[in-house]
Amino acid sequence: MKITSLEDLRKIKASATDQTSARSEGKTRIIIGLGTCGIAAGARAVMEAVLEELSKRGLKDVSVEGTGCIGMCQQEPLLDVIRPGEPRITYGRVTVQDVPRIVTEHLVNGRIVEDRLIGRAD
Amino acid sequence: MPTYRSHVLVCGGTGCIAGGSALVQARMKEELAKKGLDKEVLVVQTGCHGMCELGPILVVYPEGTFYTRVQPEDAAEIVEEHLYKGRVVERLLYRPSEKLESVKHYNELPFYAKQNRIALRNCGYINPDNIEEYIARDGYQAMGKVLLEMTPDDVISEIKKSGLRGRGGGGFPTGMKWEFCKKSVSDKKYTICNADEGDPGAFMDRSILEGDPHSVLEGMAIGAYAMGADEGYIYCRAEYPLAIKRLKAAIAQAESYGLLGRNIMGTNFSFELHIKEGAGAFVCGEETALMASIEGERGMPRPRPPFPANKGLWGKPSNINNVETWANVNPIILKGGDWYASMGTEKSKGTKVFALTGKVKNTGLVEVPMGITIREIIFDLGGGIIDDKKFKAAQIGGPSGGCLTEEHLDLPVSYESLTAAGAIMGSGGLVIMDEDTCMVDVAKFFLEFTQAESCGKCVPCREGTKQMLLTLQRITSGKGTMEDLDKLEELAVMVKESSLCGLGQTAPNPVLTTLRYFRDEYEAHIKDKKCPAKACSGLIQYLVSPDLCRKCGLCAKNCPVNCISGDRQTPYVIDQSRCIKCGTCLEVCPFKAIRKE
Numbered sequence: 050m051k052i053t054s055l056e057d058l059r060k061i062k063a064s065a066t067d068q069t070s071a072r073s074e075g076k077t078r079i080i081i082g083l084g085t086c087g088i089a090a091g092a093r094a095v096m097e098a099v100l101e102e103l104s105k106r107g108l109k110d111v112s113v114e115g116t117g118c119i120g121m122c123q124q125e126p127l128l129d130v131i132r133p134g135e136p137r138i139t140y141g142r143v144t145v146q147d148v149p150r151i152v153t154e155h156l157v158n159g160r161i162v163e164d165r166l167i168g169r170a171d
Numbered sequence: 172m173p174t175y176r177s178h179v180l181v182c183g184g185t186g187c188i189a190g191g192s193a194l195v196q197a198r199m200k201e202e203l204a205k206k207g208l209d210k211e212v213l214v215v216q217t218g219c220h221g222m223c224e225l226g227p228i229l230v231v232y233p234e235g236t237f238y239t240r241v242q243p244e245d246a247a248e249i250v251e252e253h254l255y256k257g258r259v260v261e262r263l264l265y266r267p268s269e270k271l272e273s274v275k276h277y278n279e280l281p282f283y284a285k286q287n288r289i290a291l292r293n294c295g296y297i298n299p300d301n302i303e304e305y306i307a308r309d310g311y312q313a314m315g316k317v318l319l320e321m322t323p324d325d326v327i328s329e330i331k332k333s334g335l336r337g338r339g340g341g342g343f344p345t346g347m348k349w350e351f352c353k354k355s356v357s358d359k360k361y362t363i364c365n366a367d368e369g370d371p372g373a374f375m376d377r378s379i380l381e382g383d384p385h386s387v388l389e390g391m392a393i394g395a396y397a398m399g400a401d402e403g404y405i406y407c408r409a410e411y412p413l414a415i416k417r418l419k420a421a422i423a424q425a426e427s428y429g430l431l432g433r434n435i436m437g438t439n440f441s442f443e444l445h446i447k448e449g450a451g452a453f454v455c456g457e458e459t460a461l462m463a464s465i466e467g468e469r470g471m472p473r474p475r476p477p478f479p480a481n482k483g484l485w486g487k488p489s490n491i492n493n494v495e496t497w498a499n500v501n502p503i504i505l506k507g508g509d510w511y512a513s514m515g516t517e518k519s520k521g522t523k524v525f526a527l528t529g530k531v532k533n534t535g536l537v538e539v540p541m542g543i544t545i546r547e548i549i550f551d552l553g554g555g556i557i558d559d560k561k562f563k564a565a566q567i568g569g570p571s572g573g574c575l576t577e578e579h580l581d582l583p584v585s586y587e588s589l590t591a592a593g594a595i596m597g598s599g600g601l602v603i604m605d606e607d608t609c610m611v612d613v614a615k616f617f618l619e620f621t622q623a624e625s626c627g628k629c630v631p632c633r634e635g636t637k638q639m640l641l642t643l644q645r646i647t648s649g650k651g652t653m654e655d656l657d658k659l660e661e662l663a664v665m666v667k668e669s670s671l672c673g674l675g676q677t678a679p680n681p682v683l684t685t686l687r688y689f690r691d692e693y694e695a696h697i698k699d700k701k702c703p704a705k706a707c708s709g710l711i712q713y714l715v716s717p718d719l720c721r722k723c724g725l726c727a728k729n730c731p732v733n734c735i736s737g738d739r740q741t742p743y744v745i746d747q748s749r750c751i752k753c754g755t756c757l758e759v760c761p762f763k764a765i766r767k768e
């Protein structure tokens with residue numbers, strides 16, 4: 050395709066930004082516990098559900114990271130959400146079914162999903 | 172398109188490829204596929220990060236984890252541990268020293284902390300072979316703005332405002348040069364990129380070309396629009412095959428998007444770009460020699476004026492800038508000349524890339540604001556001198572640069588301050604030397620280079636540098652006289668003043684600065700027949716200390732010229748007339764009984 054205006058360039062930029070968005074900083078972060086017990090408890094499925102939900106909703110500005118065991122194995126799968134400038138919110142015993150709720154309520158609307166909340170840290 | 176949660180950036184610069192990064196990349200892809208992670212994790216090949224010594228480099232995003240010296244065998248562990256289980260692979264992190272903690276994040280590296288990456292903004296961050304990644308990082312926005320919203324005069328006044336000066340060595344104000352070329356009336360004009368990078372040890376231009384080729388293309392197109400050129404050349408040394416390959420790919424991609432070629436972005440502006448591979452002679456980097464070489468002539472300088480802005484390539488008005496100069500153009504257009512001019516000193520604005528080498532702990536490419544001190548570069552970015560030895564001198568500006576000493580450590584780096592001290596900014600070579608370096612030997616080393624590269628067209632350079640070199644050889648072998656010293660200085664000044672081009676005019680700099688700051692070392696070679704740093708083989712002796720010698724005979728067995736005699740009864744001695752000063756005996760003696768004097 051030929052670029053014939055700034056508008057064309059912006060369009061390519063918008064779609065290309067998704068390609069590199071995983072490399073930019075200062076975004077909302079979702080951190081999933083991928084230690085042995087996390088994975089045993091279904092953390093991989095939760096991660097896949099997160100990725101699917103983000104792409105379904107077109108949320109590009111979210112980074113999805115994994116982390117090792119943090120010693121709360123009985124609460125796995127663990128999922129943390131950190132919105133820029135807000136405390137780190139930890140959810141426990143997260144299921145695939147909870148994921149759309151967490152994404153819509155917390156990521157989009159900024160409301161904490163109380164029934165899965167197990168911790169908050171600044 | 173799937174959303175990748177993680178990007179694994181594998182360095183594909185020349186240094187890391189030499190270290191096997193292509194295989195690392197292939198193995199990462201295999202291992203990810205094995206684990207079923209290939210839909211979530213993207214492997215991207217980038218350009219040089221400037222820390223080639225620690226390569227192959229691999230960075231995992233979004234965390235920004237920085238892995239060093241990654242081998243193909245490490246791929247499985249990185250995938251299993253980091254990408255599958257979320258655990259950082261500690262043993263591959265960078266550790267500044269045994270005593271210090273390892274560094275996890277890219278931004279925490281001391282080497283990066285003081286840098287301000289403008290020309291290198293995309294190097295190591297994007298895939299140079301993918302124009303979309305460049306566009307994602309504001310690529311071609313500046314060109315769009317220029318073509319659709321700015322007049323050529325607007326562009327030139329923005330560049331003038333920025334205070335940008337040529338990064339190829341001369342430091343001439345870029346905006347003024349563009350203006351001269353614009354005012355030159357002609358039906359045909361050229362813009363040229365000087366990518367000859369002839370200084371031994373320099374690799375800043377190569378890194379930009381390999382890691383972010385589009386930034387150079389875009390800068391050149393903007394310059395062409397401002398000056399009224401419709402054709403351009405990139406003159407790149409043939410020893411840079413990867414840079415040439417990436418440039419070719421970038422030009423083809425830009426053309427297919429209508430960002431180069433005819434009627435760019437639907438406007439009347441057309442710009443066609445060619446690559447010319449250079450044969451690699453140092454003097455071909457001089458602008459008039461370079462243009463002769465593009466024309467198919469022998470690469471020899473000619474007198475100026477006429478300047479290229481009036482009579483350049485094929486007699487047409489031309490503008491030539493260095494790679495790094497071009498790469499600075501786009502950010503200046505997007506963020507404004509005032510932004511660029513807010514960095515640096517009064518007359519030297521913005522940043523400069525240096526190739527930091529020699530006896531410092533961290534070597535590599537650093538982009539720092541002008542006005543930074545040499546001390547900060549050596550001790551903060553470079554991590555100090557290896558083995559914590561004493562700093563002795565910094566050779567700045569490549570073979571035509573000069574040596575600075577301890578008294579210059581707090582000198583803020585700028586074109587003016589360096590020239591006043593007898594050195595030059597040059598293209599940004601910065602070699603750090605410790606107490607074990609002989610300054611006379613250093614001067615000889617650089618003069619050997621320039622003398623061999625002299626094109627021979629003018630007598631002062633051709634004959635003068637040869638005589639200077641012979642004199643230095645006499646001094647370092649202990650045969651010099653005090654008259655030699657005066658003659659050397661006289662010759663140096665003469666060559667500097669009467670050579671035709673910059674090569675001859677700057678070749679004496681290493682000699683002149685070492686004479687100025689380290690005259691006592693020259694005198695020691697002449698009067699005492701001693702090399703204080705014990706580096707000049709003509710002035711040192713290897714001797715056996717009889718009190719330490721246990722008569723093991725290892726030295727005699729290993730001496731390549733069999734000049735050590737002795738046995739269990741007779742003491743070991745070295746026959747000085749036959750010794751070739753290889754130093755083997757000193758290395759092999761288990762009792763430290765061999766000494767160097």
Ligand SMILES: Cc1cc2nc3c(=O)[nH]c(=O)nc-3n(C[C@H](O)[C@H](O)[C@H](O)COP(=O)(O)O)c2cc1C
Pocket residue numbers: 336337338339340341342343365366367368369370453454455456457458459491492493494496497598672673674
């Ligand atoms: C002997 C000699 C070698 C040179 N080599 C280079 C070189 O390798 N790269 C470069 O950019 N400029 C080199 N120059 C400087 C160029 O002549 C010219 O000044 C420069 O390309 C202009 O671009 P700038 O204004 O962006 O620095 C050399 C000059 C001399 C005298």
Ligand code: SF4
Pocket residue numbers: 454472624625626627628629630632633670671672673674675676
């Ligand atoms: S100064 Fe040296 S390199 Fe330059 S033209 Fe003269 S002989 Fe050639």
Ligand code: SF4
Pocket residue numbers: 713726729730731732733734735745749750751752753754755756757
């Ligand atoms: S320096 Fe080399 S040549 Fe001389 S004595 Fe020692 S081993 Fe032999």
Ligand code: FES
Pocket residue numbers: 182183184185186187188218219220221222223224226227228
């Ligand atoms: S080539 Fe990889 S850091 Fe330079």
Ligand code: FES
Pocket residue numbers: 472473474475671672673
């Ligand atoms: S010819 Fe005058 S500077 Fe080279």
